[in-house]
Amino acid sequence: MTDANRRIVLAERPTTMVDERTTRLEEGPVPSPGPGQALVRVTHLSIDPTIRGWMGRDTYLPAIGIGEVVRCAGLGQVVESRREGVAVGDTVFGLLGWQDYAVVGDVNTVPPGVAPELALGLLGVTGLTAYFGLIDVGHLAEGDVVVVSGAAGATGSVAGQVAKILGAGEVVGIAGSDEKCAWLLDTAGFDHAVNYKTENVPKRLHDVCPDGIDLYWDNVGGDILDACLGQLAMHGRVVLCGAISQYATGAEPVGPANYLNLIGKRGRMEGFIVLDYADRFPEAQAKLFEWAVSGRIHTAEHVVDGLEHAPEALNMLFTGANLGKVIVRV
């Protein structure tokens, strides 16, 4: 930490993965908070696939502008406050960006005693996404056969475990390595794990979900989405959380040919954005926290040290190098 503010800005829109041309590390003065604002020293960054989306084009938020700090949720400590209700020393959560210091207005305070990994992962956007996606979008019902892709990632791992806690019959995780599959079975309590890099996914799904998939949680899109649509149960639901296989290919996304199965199966495919549930975050965080402290949910984190490594940390989500939540310790 220095008296300068290091900032990673978007230099060029990426077409595939982020590389040395995409971002640029700059140094500038530490900004000053205006009236109603606070200055936050950024300590942890939540590395999420959506950042890659924001770099590329307008989505549910406007694209990050060229030359602007890369937008990113994170945690930090208040070092100067001109905002009522926010005190120096408070730990806060918000869209702090890839930088050492951020000036914020509206910001959420994190209670003391909540570890940064928990605040950013299970109780952060990724855990909340799992909670609301399963319940409000997927209408998870008791006995459901649930399949989760990207199952060893920050959201997928929580989605599978919450499904189990809420009464799913069987939970199947799809992930990209034997190590991840072992973690799903041995630590996270999934009933089945499928390594999509070494196994025939449609065949395994046919074997482990002979009566079809009631709820499919899609983090990946592409062939795996297609396979799950092909194995959908009557009145099956597909929760569209993301499509990490499609974001950084440099080509147009590919649609799922088996969407037609939604007709015969009276199925549904639905997308959502967790920010719409902001007024119910406390309800969800209370439950997720209770499940974590009672040992019913296990989380994993992949911590990368140093702000300058944020671009590589983002790429991990696309190469699948991480198990669990990717966090940059600034």
Next chain:
Amino acid sequence: MTDANRRIVLAERPTTMVDERTTRLEEGPVPSPGPGQALVRVTHLSIDPTIRGWMGRDTYLPAIGIGEVVRCAGLGQVVESRREGVAVGDTVFGLLGWQDYAVVGDVNTVPPGVAPELALGLLGVTGLTAYFGLIDVGHLAEGDVVVVSGAAGATGSVAGQVAKILGAGEVVGIAGSDEKCAWLLDTAGFDHAVNYKTENVPKRLHDVCPDGIDLYWDNVGGDILDACLGQLAMHGRVVLCGAISQYATGAEPVGPANYLNLIGKRGRMEGFIVLDYADRFPEAQAKLFEWAVSGRIHTAEHVVDGLEHAPEALNMLFTGANLGKVIVRV
């Protein structure tokens, strides 16, 4: 009509359109009804895209077997009855098949005074599909911007008009000829019509639905589905009724790349089968009939004479030669 029973059976599964190898006209004796059955002289056949599906493979019903009469809904008159509640002379509706005479068990009686065109079209499966798809699947709301593809077909034309009756803000029809577009605007009361063969569909949709599409009724799949997903409004709904552009290409169906827009728009894409609503058919038929006699719904029929022309009549649905419901007068 002769004393022989002409039957068109499935000779070979089609890969693209139906041709002379697909079906075979046979003659056999007129069958006799067993106890609890009635013999029906078939008078009218309802030519629907789903028949092409049944010819190809198992869908929501088992595929038609090779050598079996082509399954098809139709109307007929009872000529012999061994079933209680069914009298000689009754007009009945059921899966009668491409043949002169059918033996039926459970069958629906059509009230006297309802014209065959109305019984098979607006009050038949195609009209009922429009009704339940809009209300129960699409959750049509007042003020909705509704887009219908296959809009000059039997289901699409009813869907657009029912949407308008139930309070849609704007109704846009997509069809394949200027004649059809003129009918949509001048007779069926659509607000806009797009000729997908001569116009740039994404551009027209952008122009006529600047705030996005709240409800898209998909009869066609392919590029038009993709264009509508690309123009979806926040919380937009896609009702999957069919995908006529994809059934008879001889290739695997193509999925919609813009399904990803369902995430940012919090959108939903859902399929259904109208047979699930059978116990509510009378409710829907009463409303549809009232709207027809009060001049609020206009229907069109394309009548083909002669059982032997049923295969060509089916192909019309794929070439778009028809305006409105295709009916074969046996």
